[in-house]
Amino acid sequence: MSWIDIGHIDDIPPRGARVVKTPVGCVALFRTAEAEVFAASNTCPHKGGPLSEGIVHGQSVTCPLHNWVFNLDTGQADGEDGRIATYPVRLEGARILLDGEAVGKRSAA
Amino acid sequence: MTQKLVIIGAGMASGRVIEHLVEENAGAFDITLFNAEPRGNYNRIMLSPVLSGDKTYEDIVTHGADWYEAHGVTCRFGEHVVKIDREMKVVEGQNGYVPYDKLIIATGSAPFLIPVEGKDLPGVITYRDLDDTNAMIEAAQKGGKAVVIGGGLLGLEAAAGLAERGMEVTVLHLMGHLMERQLDEAAGYLLRRDLEKRGITIMTQASTAAILGEDRVEGVMLEDNTALEADLVVMAVGIRPETRLATDAGVEVARGIEVNAQMQTSDPNIYAVGECVEFDGHLFGLVAPLYDQAKVLAHTLMDQPDAFVVKDIATKLKVTGCDLFSAGDFAEGDGREDIVFRDPARGIYKRLVIEGDHLVGAVMYGDTADGNWFFGLIKDGTEIDEMRETLIFGPTFQGGEQADPLSAVAALPRDAEICGCNGICKGKIVDAIEGGATDLGAVKAQTKASASCGTCTGLVEQLLQVTLGDDFEAPTAQPVCGCTDLSHEDVRRLIKSQELKSQAAVWQELGWKTPNGCHACRPAVNFYLLADWPLEYQDDPQSRFVNERKHANIQKDGTFSVVPRMWGGITNPDELRAIADAADKYNVPTVKVTGGQRIDLLGVKGEDLPAIWADLNRAGLVSGHAYSKGLRTVKTCVGTDHCRFGTQDSTGLGIKLEQALWGSWTPHKVKLAVSGCPRNCAEATCKDVGIVCVDSGYQVSVGGAAGMDVKETERLIDVPTEEEAIAVTIAFVQLYRENAKYLDRPYKWLAKVGLDWVKERIMDTDERARLIEAFELSQSIYRKDPWAEHAQERASSYAPLADLTLEAAE
Ligand code: SRM
Ligand SMILES: Cc1cc2nc3c(=O)[nH]c(=O)nc-3n(C[C@H](O)[C@H](O)[C@H](O)COP(=O)(O)OP(=O)(O)OC[C@H]3O[C@@H](n4cnc5c(N)ncnc54)[C@H](O)[C@@H]3O)c2cc1C
Ligand code: SF4
Ligand code: FES
Numbered sequence: 001m002s003w004i005d006i007g008h009i010d011d012i013p014p015r016g017a018r019v020v021k022t023p024v025g026c027v028a029l030f031r032t033a034e035a036e037v038f039a040a041s042n043t044c045p046h047k048g049g050p051l052s053e054g055i056v057h058g059q060s061v062t063c064p065l066h067n068w069v070f071n072l073d074t075g076q077a078d079g080e081d082g083r084i085a086t087y088p089v090r091l092e093g094a095r096i097l098l099d100g101e102a103v104g105k106r107s108a109a
Numbered sequence: 110m111t112q113k114l115v116i117i118g119a120g121m122a123s124g125r126v127i128e129h130l131v132e133e134n135a136g137a138f139d140i141t142l143f144n145a146e147p148r149g150n151y152n153r154i155m156l157s158p159v160l161s162g163d164k165t166y167e168d169i170v171t172h173g174a175d176w177y178e179a180h181g182v183t184c185r186f187g188e189h190v191v192k193i194d195r196e197m198k199v200v201e202g203q204n205g206y207v208p209y210d211k212l213i214i215a216t217g218s219a220p221f222l223i224p225v226e227g228k229d230l231p232g233v234i235t236y237r238d239l240d241d242t243n244a245m246i247e248a249a250q251k252g253g254k255a256v257v258i259g260g261g262l263l264g265l266e267a268a269a270g271l272a273e274r275g276m277e278v279t280v281l282h283l284m285g286h287l288m289e290r291q292l293d294e295a296a297g298y299l300l301r302r303d304l305e306k307r308g309i310t311i312m313t314q315a316s317t318a319a320i321l322g323e324d325r326v327e328g329v330m331l332e333d334n335t336a337l338e339a340d341l342v343v344m345a346v347g348i349r350p351e352t353r354l355a356t357d358a359g360v361e362v363a364r365g366i367e368v369n370a371q372m373q374t375s376d377p378n379i380y381a382v383g384e385c386v387e388f389d390g391h392l393f394g395l396v397a398p399l400y401d402q403a404k405v406l407a408h409t410l411m412d413q414p415d416a417f418v419v420k421d422i423a424t425k426l427k428v429t430g431c432d433l434f435s436a437g438d439f440a441e442g443d444g445r446e447d448i449v450f451r452d453p454a455r456g457i458y459k460r461l462v463i464e465g466d467h468l469v470g471a472v473m474y475g476d477t478a479d480g481n482w483f484f485g486l487i488k489d490g491t492e493i494d495e496m497r498e499t500l501i502f503g504p505t506f507q508g509g510e511q512a513d514p515l516s517a518v519a520a521l522p523r524d525a526e527i528c529g530c531n532g533i534c535k536g537k538i539v540d541a542i543e544g545g546a547t548d549l550g551a552v553k554a555q556t557k558a559s560a561s562c563g564t565c566t567g568l569v570e571q572l573l574q575v576t577l578g579d580d581f582e583a584p585t586a587q588p589v590c591g592c593t594d595l596s597h598e599d600v601r602r603l604i605k606s607q608e609l610k611s612q613a614a615v616w617q618e619l620g621w622k623t624p625n626g627c628h629a630c631r632p633a634v635n636f637y638l639l640a641d642w643p644l645e646y647q648d649d650p651q652s653r654f655v656n657e658r659k660h661a662n663i664q665k666d667g668t669f670s671v672v673p674r675m676w677g678g679i680t681n682p683d684e685l686r687a688i689a690d691a692a693d694k695y696n697v698p699t700v701k702v703t704g705g706q707r708i709d710l711l712g713v714k715g716e717d718l719p720a721i722w723a724d725l726n727r728a729g730l731v732s733g734h735a736y737s738k739g740l741r742t743v744k745t746c747v748g749t750d751h752c753r754f755g756t757q758d759s760t761g762l763g764i765k766l767e768q769a770l771w772g773s774w775t776p777h778k779v780k781l782a783v784s785g786c787p788r789n790c791a792e793a794t795c796k797d798v799g800i801v802c803v804d805s806g807y808q809v810s811v812g813g814a815a816g817m818d819v820k821e822t823e824r825l826i827d828v829p830t831e832e833e834a835i836a837v838t839i840a841f842v843q844l845y846r847e848n849a850k851y852l853d854r855p856y857k858w859l860a861k862v863g864l865d866w867v868k869e870r871i872m873d874t875d876e877r878a879r880l881i882e883a884f885e886l887s888q889s890i891y892r893k894d895p896w897a898e899h900a901q902e903r904a905s906s907y908a909p910l911a912d913l914t915l916e917a918a919e
Binding site for chain 1: 293294444445446447623624625626627628631632650651652653654655658659663665666667715906909910911912913914
């Protein structure tokens with residue numbers, strides 16, 4: 001893994017999301033009501049809805065286009081046959097670290 | 110051979126070290142104990158009971174003079190150590206030098222002062238030691254007002270103690286909820302409620318700008334320019350490890366004095382223990398881990414192998430009546446699952462956080478009896494899979510307790526208003542039921558409850574069921590969503606009668622089953638709260654659908670549409686030029702004239718929104734709210750200005766209405782139109798409110814629609830003047846805002862409450878005036894252009910957080 005610092009926890013509002021542009025496409029970083037962050041694909045497998053624009057509740061997000069609900073931890077859609085890719089992300093203090101390798105960045109070495 | 114052991118600081122950590130040493134190996138050390146405070150070790154955590162008057166200093170002394178004497182400890186109390194000379198192995202106190210073989214630094218920590226003007230004024234106190242406590246007790250004897258800065262553990266204990274001693278206390282807290290490091294929002298809400306019940310005022314998101322006063326403290330000024338009077342200010346915003354001696358001596362210090370697992374610093378003859386240390390990146394602020402450290406250090410000094418490990422800790426608050434517990438990690442990390450239990454009737458909230466097969470965190474309020482059991486499960490890493498289903502009910506679960514869907518209603522006090530139309534309280538209804546009114550019809554007849562608009566029917570039925578038990582089966586109303594058993598109408602009514610003013614209050618008092626709702630209930634609850642408490646409740650963008658959060662309509666490809674307002678459908682060449690320029694500059698693929706008499710720029714990239722808005726703002730164009738559950742458009746026809754049939758200035762009235770109503774949030778979208786004569790070119794008779802001008806004045810009709818249902822409006826009232834037409838319209842919109850279910854257009858709401866009920870309210874001149882006043886109050890906050898605000902203050906949130914593709918290309 002190669003952890004990349006992409007920002008401060010407060011850059012994402014509680015129960016909100018921001019996107020990060022990566023070689024594998026837009027990755028959405030979701031924050032729950034706590035200091036807790038998940039990274040997953042920004043693109044809904046249904047019809048491409050931008051998930052970072054959805055409402056975040058508990059540890060789920062609802063797609064803004066047709067209300068599919070995704071578990072942010074597993075990526076699985078609730079009651080639908082669909083799943084989004086999830087990526088390793090962690091907090092170090094207040095900094096958000098995303099695994100660069102998982103989102104297609106070759107490590108510097 | 111006895112060694113010379115010098116200890117700097119006679120606090121809770123070093124006290125424990127000495128106990129271990131003298132008990133396990135008396136005489137091994139010749140101990141000299143320095144303390145800056147003019148006294149020996151006392152139980153610092155019990156200062157709060159001393160402050161509140163439940164205990165005295167004598168009660169909390171752990172080691173008295175005779176104890177030190179009996180164990181041969183040389184005490185140098187009231188003497189600061191000013192220097193450590195590592196080469197000479199000598200400690201310099203204010204009254205002279207003491208050589209050491211081994212040295213322990215146990216200086217604890219120092220309160221952090223926020224660097225604002227006036228922080229050094231007399232009357233500004235921190236909360237750390239007995240002297241601070243006595244200073245507060247003395248100040249409280251004069252009564253008056255106290256402001257406590259900091260809503261953490263220490264600040265709240267200080268606040269409760271001062272309130273107990275008769276002061277009028279306000280707590281200022283920077284964050285959104287109290288004790289945010291130990292509690293989640295729900296528990297923070299309950300804590301706030303209990304503290305408020307004792308007369309303490311709590312202000313969250315309150316940032317201190319300055320402390321005011323000439324010779325002594327007189328007040329506190331907040332960033333938003335609110336000024337508070339204060340005779341006493343207690344600053345309890347945090348602590349910092351007291352590391353100065355170590356730093357000066359060249360011992361390695363990060364945030365705290367760095368130690369290894371044997372509590373040894375970078376100098377092998379110097380050890381450190383307590384809040385002054387940093388171990389493996391951790392700092393400490395509670396005694397439990399310090400006692401572990403003390404034991405390890407004692408063993409190290411006695412050459413017994415031992416190692417300190419960081420364990421989870423549990424927090425309690427020592428304020429009687431505020432029963433809270435939190436342990437483990439309920440915030441950070443991936444792969445978590447929540448179990449939530451709420452009992453509004455008893456003010457109980459419990460939340461367990463589970464990761465895989467293990468409990469990793471617990472937050473509880475109101476009933477914390479099982480706290481230590483949960484804490485044990487967390488610490489021991491017990492596998493909980495087998496008991497998962499009933500875990501939240503604790504170790505003694507017998508299979509009985511269940512969340513009761515009626516508990517929210519059962520918990521209501523007797524004076525809670527159930528029927529808003531007729532002002533009927535719970536007590537009166539329950540009395541009627543007990544007196545023999547055992548069905549809805551009888552309750553209606555006897556009390557008038559639910560006899561007018563009927564919105565409270567569900568609550569009356571629940572009261573029948575609560576009072577009569579199994580003899581009455583309430584018909585199940587459609588609940589808002591899976592998070593609750595209550596209907597929209599119930600929730601609205603209860604928000605009003607229970608004066609619930611935050612989301613956390615709704616979740617708790619109405620027994621929500623999820624930590625913070627879902628995409629269905631959150632937008633509704635957010636609207637209900639802001640409609641009922643425009644001043645107290647702060648709109649929550651994260652509880653809004655993307656269109657309302659971003660003030661633009663999302664398109665199927667993820668781009669957005671931008672629709673500026675054109676008041677009453679009127680525009681001019683400058684505005685059109687600005688729109689054309691914006692369309693060019695931001696490569697807008699489609700420019701369309703809408704059915705609402707204005708222009709839609711479709712296909713704008715999300716990142717460009719703040720910039721295009723700023724450009725449009727410069728030409729005087731503001732948000733058209735084409736995305737909102739709020740006022741959309743006011744269509745007009747050309748009226749008397751140009752048309753040969755026009756009877757009144759329909760365009761002018763349309764503009765006035767749009768300017769009065771814009772920015773307001775409503776249960777669903779609201780569209781108006783004003784036509785200059787009954788030919789009705791503005792299609793007023795299929796709008797939510799439609800006004801048709803006639804020679805004698807204005808025909809105001811309501812409840813039209815031309816979307817999924819097509820409906821003609823029904824006449825509300827005929828009025829002679831333009832002012833009255835505006836007044837009636839505003840009153841109608843406000844009545845709708847106060848009463849309708851979220852996502853009911855006015856025609857649907859009217860079908861439930863009846864046009865007659867609405868007419869009655871609007872005709873009643875007092876009620877009409879009240880409605881208009883309430884609307885204006887709300888508009889004092891919401892009648893503003895969100896585009897301007899977002900373009901200026903939130904532009905960065907529209908951009909990606911980071912761009913990792915750029916570096917990849919290098
Ligand atoms: C832009 C516009 C069509 C146009 O090009 O003319 C439009 C576009 C949309 N309408 Fe409309 N409606 C537009 C005028 C109308 C009208 C005509 C009118 O207002 O005079 C109606 C019928 C009148 C009425 O509301 O009763 C209308 C009835 C609807 C409905 C059905 C509402 C209902 O209660 O039955 C919806 C769906 C909804 O709101 O749930 C809807 C929803 C929508 C949404 C917001 C769909 C959505 O949720 O994404 C469309 C957004 C498109 C976009 O991406 O920008 N639109 N829509 C019109 C914008 C007017 C404006 O300037 O703000
Ligand atoms: C009001 C209050 C309530 C609390 N409630 C709780 C609670 O409920 N639960 C809990 O777990 N914890 C609580 N704490 C925290 C707990 O008291 C501390 O974690 C603990 O006291 C720290 O112990 P220590 O030995 O590291 O430092 P201290 O107990 O602060 O002792 C350090 C001593 O060193 C002295 N000193 C400093 N510099 C020098 C110097 N240069 N020369 C000589 N002497 C010096 C100081 O005067 C002080 O007496 C509370 C604290 C306060 C203030
Ligand atoms: S018919 Fe239409 S345009 Fe003509 S006067 Fe009446 S409202 Fe105006
Ligand atoms: S595109 Fe996400 S639910 Fe349809």
